[in-house]
Amino acid sequence: MNRARTLAGAALLALLLSACAIAPDPGSSPSATPDVTPVPTTALPQATASATAGPAWSVETLSNNDPALPVHLQWPVVPGAPELTRVLGADLAARERAFLAEYEPNAEAPPELRGTWQTVLDAPAWVGVRIELYEFAGASGQVTTTVVYGQNMAGQALRSSDLVAPAAQRAAVDAIAAALRADGHEVLDDLVGAPGVEEQLLQDLVFGPRGELVVRVGEGVALPFSDGIVDVTLQPSVAEGLLSEQGRHVRDAAVDLTGPVSPSPEPPVAVPQPAASVDCAVAQCVALTFDDGPGRETARLLDDLAREGVPATFFVLGTSAKAQPALVRRMAAEGHEVGTHTLSHKQLTKLSAEGQRAEIARGIEAVEAVGVTPTVFRPPYGSYNDATRSVVGAPMVLWDVDTLDWKTRSADATVSAAVGGAKAGSIVLMHDIHAPTVDALPRVVAGLREKGFTLVTVSTLLGTREPGSVSSRR
Protein backbone atom coordinates (compact mmCIF):
# COMPACT_ATOMS: atom_id res chain seq x y z
CA MET A 1 0.00 0.00 0.00
CA ASN A 2 1.32 3.32 -1.06
CA ARG A 3 1.39 5.56 1.96
CA ALA A 4 0.76 8.86 0.19
CA ARG A 5 -2.33 7.40 -1.43
CA THR A 6 -3.57 6.02 1.84
CA LEU A 7 -3.05 9.24 3.67
CA ALA A 8 -4.94 10.99 0.89
CA GLY A 9 -7.72 8.44 1.34
CA ALA A 10 -7.71 8.89 5.08
CA ALA A 11 -7.76 12.64 4.65
CA LEU A 12 -10.71 12.32 2.32
CA LEU A 13 -12.52 10.15 4.80
CA ALA A 14 -11.71 12.55 7.58
CA LEU A 15 -13.01 15.37 5.43
CA LEU A 16 -16.21 13.48 4.75
CA LEU A 17 -16.65 12.69 8.40
CA SER A 18 -15.53 15.99 9.81
CA ALA A 19 -18.82 17.83 9.70
CA CYS A 20 -19.08 17.42 13.43
CA ALA A 21 -21.88 19.78 14.20
CA ILE A 22 -24.83 17.49 13.92
CA ALA A 23 -27.94 19.33 14.88
CA PRO A 24 -30.37 17.66 17.22
CA ASP A 25 -33.61 16.66 15.61
CA PRO A 26 -36.42 17.89 17.83
CA GLY A 27 -39.03 15.93 15.90
CA SER A 28 -37.72 12.48 16.61
CA SER A 29 -39.89 9.63 17.76
CA PRO A 30 -39.98 8.20 21.27
CA SER A 31 -37.40 5.77 22.49
CA ALA A 32 -37.22 2.60 20.51
CA THR A 33 -35.40 -0.47 21.61
CA PRO A 34 -33.95 -2.00 18.50
CA ASP A 35 -34.11 -5.66 17.76
CA VAL A 36 -30.71 -6.34 16.31
CA THR A 37 -27.99 -8.86 16.84
CA PRO A 38 -24.53 -7.34 16.82
CA VAL A 39 -21.95 -8.72 14.46
CA PRO A 40 -19.44 -10.52 16.65
CA THR A 41 -16.01 -8.98 16.82
CA THR A 42 -12.86 -10.31 18.39
CA ALA A 43 -11.42 -7.35 20.21
CA LEU A 44 -14.38 -5.28 21.31
CA PRO A 45 -16.77 -5.24 24.17
CA GLN A 46 -19.83 -7.01 22.89
CA ALA A 47 -22.87 -4.89 22.30
CA THR A 48 -25.95 -5.98 24.10
CA ALA A 49 -29.05 -7.33 22.50
CA SER A 50 -32.13 -5.52 23.69
CA ALA A 51 -34.39 -7.45 25.96
CA THR A 52 -37.55 -5.50 25.29
CA ALA A 53 -39.48 -5.37 22.07
CA GLY A 54 -39.68 -2.20 20.02
CA PRO A 55 -39.75 -1.16 16.41
CA ALA A 56 -37.28 -3.37 14.59
CA TRP A 57 -34.22 -1.93 12.91
CA SER A 58 -34.14 -2.30 9.18
CA VAL A 59 -31.28 -2.00 6.74
CA GLU A 60 -30.73 0.56 4.01
CA THR A 61 -28.50 -0.37 1.09
CA LEU A 62 -26.70 1.41 -1.73
CA SER A 63 -25.71 -1.20 -4.29
CA ASN A 64 -24.95 -1.13 -8.00
CA ASN A 65 -24.47 -4.85 -8.82
CA ASP A 66 -21.83 -3.87 -11.40
CA PRO A 67 -19.08 -6.52 -11.32
CA ALA A 68 -16.60 -4.14 -12.96
CA LEU A 69 -17.06 -1.39 -10.34
CA PRO A 70 -18.85 -2.98 -7.41
CA VAL A 71 -20.39 -0.80 -4.73
CA HIS A 72 -22.34 -2.23 -1.81
CA LEU A 73 -22.97 -0.08 1.26
CA GLN A 74 -25.30 -0.88 4.14
CA TRP A 75 -26.36 0.97 7.22
CA PRO A 76 -29.13 0.53 9.76
CA VAL A 77 -32.37 2.46 9.91
CA VAL A 78 -32.76 2.97 13.66
CA PRO A 79 -36.37 3.90 14.44
CA GLY A 80 -35.58 5.77 17.66
CA ALA A 81 -32.60 7.69 16.29
CA PRO A 82 -33.51 9.27 12.95
CA GLU A 83 -30.62 11.71 13.04
CA LEU A 84 -28.15 8.84 13.39
CA THR A 85 -29.78 7.13 10.41
CA ARG A 86 -29.59 10.34 8.40
CA VAL A 87 -25.91 10.95 9.20
CA LEU A 88 -24.93 7.38 8.32
CA GLY A 89 -26.81 7.55 5.02
CA ALA A 90 -25.37 10.95 4.09
CA ASP A 91 -21.82 9.83 4.89
CA LEU A 92 -22.11 6.70 2.80
CA ALA A 93 -23.80 8.43 -0.12
CA ALA A 94 -20.92 10.95 -0.15
CA ARG A 95 -18.43 8.11 -0.01
CA GLU A 96 -20.12 6.39 -2.97
CA ARG A 97 -20.06 9.61 -5.02
CA ALA A 98 -16.36 10.10 -4.30
CA PHE A 99 -15.58 6.49 -5.23
CA LEU A 100 -17.52 6.60 -8.50
CA ALA A 101 -15.86 9.91 -9.40
CA GLU A 102 -12.40 8.50 -8.74
CA TYR A 103 -12.53 5.07 -10.41
CA GLU A 104 -13.49 3.68 -13.81
CA PRO A 105 -15.10 0.27 -14.30
CA ASN A 106 -12.42 -2.38 -14.80
CA ALA A 107 -13.46 -5.95 -15.56
CA GLU A 108 -9.94 -7.32 -14.96
CA ALA A 109 -9.25 -5.73 -11.57
CA PRO A 110 -12.48 -4.12 -10.41
CA PRO A 111 -12.14 -1.32 -7.87
CA GLU A 112 -14.59 -2.06 -5.06
CA LEU A 113 -16.29 -0.08 -2.31
CA ARG A 114 -18.05 -2.04 0.38
CA GLY A 115 -19.51 -0.90 3.66
CA THR A 116 -20.93 -3.01 6.45
CA TRP A 117 -22.09 -2.09 9.94
CA GLN A 118 -22.35 -3.46 13.41
CA THR A 119 -23.92 -2.35 16.67
CA VAL A 120 -21.36 -1.30 19.27
CA LEU A 121 -23.81 0.11 21.83
CA ASP A 122 -27.48 -0.67 22.27
CA ALA A 123 -28.66 1.04 25.44
CA PRO A 124 -32.02 2.62 26.19
CA ALA A 125 -30.66 6.16 25.83
CA TRP A 126 -27.94 5.76 23.22
CA VAL A 127 -27.07 3.48 20.34
CA GLY A 128 -23.72 3.26 18.57
CA VAL A 129 -23.09 1.96 15.06
CA ARG A 130 -19.74 1.18 13.49
CA ILE A 131 -19.38 1.51 9.75
CA GLU A 132 -16.57 -0.53 8.27
CA LEU A 133 -15.59 0.60 4.79
CA TYR A 134 -13.44 -1.50 2.51
CA GLU A 135 -12.01 0.23 -0.55
CA PHE A 136 -10.08 -1.76 -3.11
CA ALA A 137 -8.18 0.40 -5.55
CA GLY A 138 -7.46 -2.28 -8.13
CA ALA A 139 -4.23 -3.50 -6.55
CA SER A 140 -4.60 -3.18 -2.79
CA GLY A 141 -7.40 -2.71 -0.32
CA GLN A 142 -7.87 -0.60 2.77
CA VAL A 143 -10.31 -0.86 5.64
CA THR A 144 -11.43 2.20 7.57
CA THR A 145 -13.85 2.21 10.47
CA THR A 146 -15.93 4.91 12.10
CA VAL A 147 -18.42 4.85 14.96
CA VAL A 148 -21.38 7.22 15.15
CA TYR A 149 -23.71 7.45 18.14
CA GLY A 150 -27.37 8.35 18.17
CA GLN A 151 -29.44 9.43 21.10
CA ASN A 152 -32.82 7.81 21.37
CA MET A 153 -35.67 10.27 21.90
CA ALA A 154 -33.73 13.51 21.42
CA GLY A 155 -32.49 12.28 18.07
CA GLN A 156 -29.06 13.85 18.41
CA ALA A 157 -26.12 12.18 16.65
CA LEU A 158 -22.45 12.31 17.66
CA ARG A 159 -19.22 11.45 15.90
CA SER A 160 -16.78 9.46 18.02
CA SER A 161 -14.55 12.54 18.21
CA ASP A 162 -17.42 14.42 19.86
CA LEU A 163 -17.06 12.11 22.86
CA VAL A 164 -13.76 13.82 23.64
CA ALA A 165 -13.78 17.41 24.92
CA PRO A 166 -12.41 19.80 22.26
CA ALA A 167 -9.67 21.00 24.64
CA ALA A 168 -8.63 17.41 25.37
CA GLN A 169 -8.20 16.16 21.81
CA ARG A 170 -4.41 16.53 21.79
CA ALA A 171 -4.19 14.93 25.23
CA ALA A 172 -6.29 12.06 23.89
CA VAL A 173 -3.80 11.51 21.06
CA ASP A 174 -0.96 11.44 23.58
CA ALA A 175 -2.84 9.00 25.82
CA ILE A 176 -3.53 6.71 22.84
CA ALA A 177 0.14 6.84 21.81
CA ALA A 178 1.21 5.98 25.37
CA ALA A 179 -1.24 3.06 25.54
CA LEU A 180 -0.04 1.77 22.17
CA ARG A 181 3.58 1.87 23.39
CA ALA A 182 2.58 0.10 26.61
CA ASP A 183 1.07 -2.65 24.42
CA GLY A 184 4.43 -3.04 22.67
CA HIS A 185 3.69 -1.11 19.47
CA GLU A 186 6.20 1.10 17.73
CA VAL A 187 4.39 4.46 17.49
CA LEU A 188 5.54 6.61 14.57
CA ASP A 189 6.10 10.10 15.96
CA ASP A 190 5.78 11.83 12.60
CA LEU A 191 2.32 10.31 12.19
CA VAL A 192 0.96 11.10 15.65
CA GLY A 193 2.41 14.60 15.34
CA ALA A 194 0.79 15.26 11.93
CA PRO A 195 -1.91 17.91 11.66
CA GLY A 196 -5.40 16.45 11.68
CA VAL A 197 -4.34 13.21 13.31
CA GLU A 198 -6.88 13.81 16.09
CA GLU A 199 -9.75 13.36 13.62
CA GLN A 200 -8.25 10.11 12.30
CA LEU A 201 -7.39 8.65 15.69
CA LEU A 202 -10.71 9.55 17.31
CA GLN A 203 -13.13 8.28 14.68
CA ASP A 204 -13.76 4.86 16.25
CA LEU A 205 -14.29 5.04 20.02
CA VAL A 206 -16.30 2.47 21.98
CA PHE A 207 -16.85 2.20 25.74
CA GLY A 208 -16.34 -1.05 27.62
CA PRO A 209 -18.46 -2.17 30.56
CA ARG A 210 -16.19 -0.51 33.18
CA GLY A 211 -16.09 2.81 31.36
CA GLU A 212 -12.80 2.06 29.64
CA LEU A 213 -12.47 3.57 26.17
CA VAL A 214 -11.48 1.22 23.36
CA VAL A 215 -9.86 3.13 20.51
CA ARG A 216 -9.70 1.43 17.13
CA VAL A 217 -6.57 2.74 15.43
CA GLY A 218 -6.78 2.64 11.63
CA GLU A 219 -4.14 1.23 9.29
CA GLY A 220 -1.14 3.50 9.03
CA VAL A 221 -2.63 6.23 11.21
CA ALA A 222 -0.15 6.01 14.10
CA LEU A 223 1.62 2.70 13.55
CA PRO A 224 3.46 1.00 10.70
CA PHE A 225 1.12 -0.47 8.09
CA SER A 226 2.32 -3.93 8.98
CA ASP A 227 0.51 -3.57 12.33
CA GLY A 228 -2.85 -3.38 10.55
CA ILE A 229 -5.88 -2.21 12.54
CA VAL A 230 -5.19 -2.16 16.29
CA ASP A 231 -7.54 -1.79 19.26
CA VAL A 232 -6.06 -0.08 22.29
CA THR A 233 -7.75 0.52 25.65
CA LEU A 234 -7.65 3.69 27.73
CA GLN A 235 -8.42 2.80 31.35
CA PRO A 236 -11.54 4.38 32.94
CA SER A 237 -9.50 6.90 34.97
CA VAL A 238 -7.67 8.05 31.83
CA ALA A 239 -10.84 8.23 29.76
CA GLU A 240 -12.65 10.22 32.46
CA GLY A 241 -10.23 13.12 32.06
CA LEU A 242 -10.74 13.32 28.30
CA LEU A 243 -14.49 13.08 27.84
CA SER A 244 -16.88 15.81 26.82
CA GLU A 245 -20.15 16.10 28.69
CA GLN A 246 -21.90 14.16 25.93
CA GLY A 247 -19.11 11.61 26.02
CA ARG A 248 -19.82 11.02 29.70
CA HIS A 249 -23.51 10.44 28.92
CA VAL A 250 -22.60 7.82 26.34
CA ARG A 251 -20.09 6.27 28.72
CA ASP A 252 -22.73 6.08 31.47
CA ALA A 253 -25.16 4.43 29.07
CA ALA A 254 -22.55 1.77 28.25
CA VAL A 255 -21.64 1.16 31.90
CA ASP A 256 -25.30 0.87 32.92
CA LEU A 257 -25.84 -2.09 30.67
CA THR A 258 -25.97 -5.16 32.84
CA GLY A 259 -24.47 -7.49 30.29
CA PRO A 260 -25.49 -9.35 27.21
CA VAL A 261 -28.98 -10.75 27.14
CA SER A 262 -29.15 -14.05 25.30
CA PRO A 263 -31.92 -13.91 22.76
CA SER A 264 -34.35 -16.77 23.23
CA PRO A 265 -33.83 -19.32 20.50
CA GLU A 266 -36.44 -19.17 17.78
CA PRO A 267 -38.18 -22.41 16.89
CA PRO A 268 -37.31 -23.62 13.41
CA VAL A 269 -39.80 -22.61 10.76
CA ALA A 270 -41.64 -25.50 9.18
CA VAL A 271 -41.55 -24.92 5.44
CA PRO A 272 -45.04 -25.55 4.12
CA GLN A 273 -45.34 -27.93 1.23
CA PRO A 274 -46.69 -26.36 -1.95
CA ALA A 275 -50.42 -26.96 -2.27
CA ALA A 276 -49.98 -28.55 -5.68
CA SER A 277 -46.54 -29.48 -6.87
CA VAL A 278 -45.61 -28.06 -10.25
CA ASP A 279 -43.77 -30.20 -12.79
CA CYS A 280 -41.59 -27.79 -14.73
CA ALA A 281 -40.92 -30.47 -17.33
CA VAL A 282 -44.54 -29.94 -18.30
CA ALA A 283 -45.41 -26.43 -17.14
CA GLN A 284 -43.72 -23.32 -18.54
CA CYS A 285 -41.95 -22.28 -15.35
CA VAL A 286 -40.19 -19.02 -14.48
CA ALA A 287 -38.50 -18.23 -11.16
CA LEU A 288 -38.47 -14.73 -9.69
CA THR A 289 -35.43 -14.08 -7.49
CA PHE A 290 -34.66 -11.20 -5.15
CA ASP A 291 -31.16 -10.40 -3.89
CA ASP A 292 -29.53 -8.29 -1.20
CA GLY A 293 -32.40 -8.13 1.29
CA PRO A 294 -34.13 -8.23 3.53
CA GLY A 295 -34.56 -4.46 3.62
CA ARG A 296 -37.17 -1.80 4.18
CA GLU A 297 -39.18 -2.80 1.08
CA THR A 298 -39.23 -6.52 1.76
CA ALA A 299 -42.38 -6.64 3.90
CA ARG A 300 -44.35 -4.87 1.17
CA LEU A 301 -42.99 -7.32 -1.41
CA LEU A 302 -44.01 -10.27 0.78
CA ASP A 303 -47.51 -8.76 1.08
CA ASP A 304 -47.79 -8.54 -2.72
CA LEU A 305 -46.42 -12.04 -3.30
CA ALA A 306 -48.94 -13.41 -0.78
CA ARG A 307 -51.77 -11.55 -2.46
CA GLU A 308 -50.75 -12.94 -5.86
CA GLY A 309 -50.06 -16.44 -4.51
CA VAL A 310 -46.55 -16.39 -6.00
CA PRO A 311 -43.60 -18.23 -4.45
CA ALA A 312 -40.26 -16.48 -4.97
CA THR A 313 -36.64 -17.10 -4.03
CA PHE A 314 -34.70 -14.71 -1.82
CA PHE A 315 -30.92 -14.57 -1.70
CA VAL A 316 -30.43 -12.82 1.62
CA LEU A 317 -27.35 -11.24 3.12
CA GLY A 318 -26.22 -12.49 6.51
CA THR A 319 -25.86 -8.99 7.91
CA SER A 320 -29.42 -8.11 6.92
CA ALA A 321 -30.82 -11.42 8.17
CA LYS A 322 -29.29 -10.70 11.58
CA ALA A 323 -30.84 -7.24 11.64
CA GLN A 324 -34.27 -8.35 10.43
CA PRO A 325 -34.77 -11.96 11.49
CA ALA A 326 -38.57 -11.72 11.43
CA LEU A 327 -38.58 -11.00 7.71
CA VAL A 328 -36.43 -14.05 6.95
CA ARG A 329 -38.70 -16.25 9.06
CA ARG A 330 -41.71 -14.78 7.27
CA MET A 331 -40.20 -15.65 3.86
CA ALA A 332 -39.85 -19.28 4.85
CA ALA A 333 -43.21 -19.45 6.62
CA GLU A 334 -44.99 -18.12 3.52
CA GLY A 335 -43.53 -20.76 1.23
CA HIS A 336 -40.70 -18.82 -0.38
CA GLU A 337 -37.28 -20.34 -0.88
CA VAL A 338 -34.48 -18.76 1.14
CA GLY A 339 -30.97 -18.83 -0.28
CA THR A 340 -27.89 -17.02 0.89
CA HIS A 341 -25.76 -14.33 -0.73
CA THR A 342 -22.74 -14.27 1.66
CA LEU A 343 -22.43 -12.45 4.97
CA SER A 344 -21.57 -8.98 3.68
CA HIS A 345 -21.59 -8.98 -0.14
CA LYS A 346 -17.85 -9.31 -0.71
CA GLN A 347 -16.74 -9.99 -4.27
CA LEU A 348 -15.65 -13.58 -3.75
CA THR A 349 -13.16 -13.80 -6.61
CA LYS A 350 -10.85 -11.42 -4.74
CA LEU A 351 -10.71 -13.69 -1.68
CA SER A 352 -8.65 -16.80 -0.98
CA ALA A 353 -10.51 -20.10 -0.92
CA GLU A 354 -10.50 -19.92 2.89
CA GLY A 355 -11.75 -16.33 2.81
CA GLN A 356 -14.56 -17.36 0.47
CA ARG A 357 -15.48 -20.32 2.63
CA ALA A 358 -15.71 -18.10 5.73
CA GLU A 359 -17.77 -15.40 4.01
CA ILE A 360 -20.21 -17.97 2.60
CA ALA A 361 -20.40 -19.97 5.85
CA ARG A 362 -21.09 -16.88 7.97
CA GLY A 363 -23.92 -15.94 5.64
CA ILE A 364 -25.44 -19.39 6.05
CA GLU A 365 -24.97 -19.32 9.83
CA ALA A 366 -26.77 -15.99 10.05
CA VAL A 367 -29.82 -17.45 8.32
CA GLU A 368 -29.72 -20.67 10.33
CA ALA A 369 -29.50 -18.59 13.51
CA VAL A 370 -32.97 -17.16 12.82
CA GLY A 371 -34.37 -20.66 12.40
CA VAL A 372 -34.39 -21.00 8.60
CA THR A 373 -32.37 -23.53 6.59
CA PRO A 374 -31.09 -22.02 3.34
CA THR A 375 -31.06 -24.26 0.27
CA VAL A 376 -29.22 -22.44 -2.50
CA PHE A 377 -26.51 -19.81 -2.94
CA ARG A 378 -25.92 -16.88 -5.25
CA PRO A 379 -22.50 -15.19 -5.32
CA PRO A 380 -22.53 -11.37 -5.14
CA TYR A 381 -22.27 -9.79 -8.60
CA GLY A 382 -22.54 -13.32 -10.03
CA SER A 383 -18.74 -13.52 -9.58
CA TYR A 384 -17.27 -16.91 -8.76
CA ASN A 385 -14.27 -19.08 -9.60
CA ASP A 386 -13.16 -22.67 -9.13
CA ALA A 387 -12.43 -22.02 -5.46
CA THR A 388 -16.02 -20.84 -4.95
CA ARG A 389 -17.36 -24.02 -6.49
CA SER A 390 -15.19 -26.18 -4.28
CA VAL A 391 -16.08 -24.47 -0.97
CA VAL A 392 -19.68 -23.32 -1.46
CA GLY A 393 -21.41 -26.54 -0.35
CA ALA A 394 -24.70 -25.59 -2.03
CA PRO A 395 -26.01 -25.33 -5.58
CA MET A 396 -25.13 -21.93 -7.09
CA VAL A 397 -27.97 -20.17 -8.86
CA LEU A 398 -27.32 -17.30 -11.27
CA TRP A 399 -29.86 -15.86 -13.74
CA ASP A 400 -30.57 -15.44 -17.42
CA VAL A 401 -32.83 -12.38 -17.20
CA ASP A 402 -31.15 -9.38 -15.59
CA THR A 403 -33.74 -6.67 -15.01
CA LEU A 404 -31.00 -4.11 -14.15
CA ASP A 405 -33.45 -2.81 -11.56
CA TRP A 406 -30.55 -1.51 -9.47
CA LYS A 407 -29.52 0.71 -12.37
CA THR A 408 -32.81 1.92 -13.81
CA ARG A 409 -34.67 2.27 -10.49
CA SER A 410 -37.75 2.32 -12.68
CA ALA A 411 -40.83 0.14 -12.21
CA ASP A 412 -41.69 0.42 -15.92
CA ALA A 413 -38.20 -0.62 -17.02
CA THR A 414 -38.21 -3.51 -14.54
CA VAL A 415 -41.57 -4.75 -15.80
CA SER A 416 -40.50 -4.67 -19.42
CA ALA A 417 -37.13 -6.30 -18.72
CA ALA A 418 -38.67 -9.10 -16.66
CA VAL A 419 -41.72 -9.79 -18.82
CA GLY A 420 -39.98 -9.13 -22.14
CA GLY A 421 -36.91 -11.20 -21.30
CA ALA A 422 -38.44 -14.28 -19.71
CA LYS A 423 -38.68 -17.60 -21.55
CA ALA A 424 -39.75 -20.98 -20.20
CA GLY A 425 -37.10 -21.98 -17.64
CA SER A 426 -35.89 -18.43 -16.97
CA ILE A 427 -34.48 -17.17 -13.69
CA VAL A 428 -35.19 -13.46 -13.27
CA LEU A 429 -32.84 -11.29 -11.17
CA MET A 430 -34.30 -8.45 -9.10
CA HIS A 431 -33.49 -6.79 -5.76
CA ASP A 432 -35.96 -6.39 -2.93
CA ILE A 433 -34.05 -3.38 -1.55
CA HIS A 434 -35.38 -1.01 -4.24
CA ALA A 435 -38.86 0.50 -3.98
CA PRO A 436 -39.43 0.66 -7.79
CA THR A 437 -38.77 -3.09 -7.99
CA VAL A 438 -41.45 -3.75 -5.40
CA ASP A 439 -43.75 -1.32 -7.21
CA ALA A 440 -43.21 -3.38 -10.37
CA LEU A 441 -44.05 -6.77 -8.85
CA PRO A 442 -47.82 -6.93 -9.52
CA ARG A 443 -47.29 -6.03 -13.19
CA VAL A 444 -44.37 -8.47 -13.50
CA VAL A 445 -46.59 -11.25 -12.19
CA ALA A 446 -49.53 -10.29 -14.40
CA GLY A 447 -47.33 -9.99 -17.49
CA LEU A 448 -45.65 -13.34 -16.98
CA ARG A 449 -48.94 -15.11 -16.29
CA GLU A 450 -50.41 -13.54 -19.42
CA LYS A 451 -47.58 -15.20 -21.37
CA GLY A 452 -48.56 -18.54 -19.89
CA PHE A 453 -45.81 -18.89 -17.31
CA THR A 454 -46.13 -20.56 -13.92
CA LEU A 455 -44.08 -18.83 -11.21
CA VAL A 456 -42.06 -21.15 -8.98
CA THR A 457 -39.04 -21.16 -6.68
CA VAL A 458 -35.63 -21.92 -8.17
CA SER A 459 -35.52 -25.38 -6.63
CA THR A 460 -38.91 -26.23 -8.13
CA LEU A 461 -37.60 -24.95 -11.47
CA LEU A 462 -34.21 -26.64 -11.36
CA GLY A 463 -34.86 -29.78 -9.34
CA THR A 464 -32.10 -31.12 -7.12
CA ARG A 465 -28.66 -29.89 -8.07
CA GLU A 466 -25.25 -30.81 -6.73
CA PRO A 467 -23.37 -28.53 -4.32
CA GLY A 468 -20.98 -26.42 -6.40
CA SER A 469 -23.10 -26.74 -9.56
CA VAL A 470 -23.90 -23.52 -11.42
CA SER A 471 -27.29 -22.85 -13.01
CA SER A 472 -28.48 -19.74 -14.76
CA ARG A 473 -31.74 -21.16 -16.14
CA ARG A 474 -33.47 -24.48 -16.43
Ligand code: NI
Ligand atom coordinates in the same frame (compact mmCIF):
# COMPACT_ATOMS: atom_id res chain seq x y z
NI1 NI B 1 -26.12 -8.80 -4.59
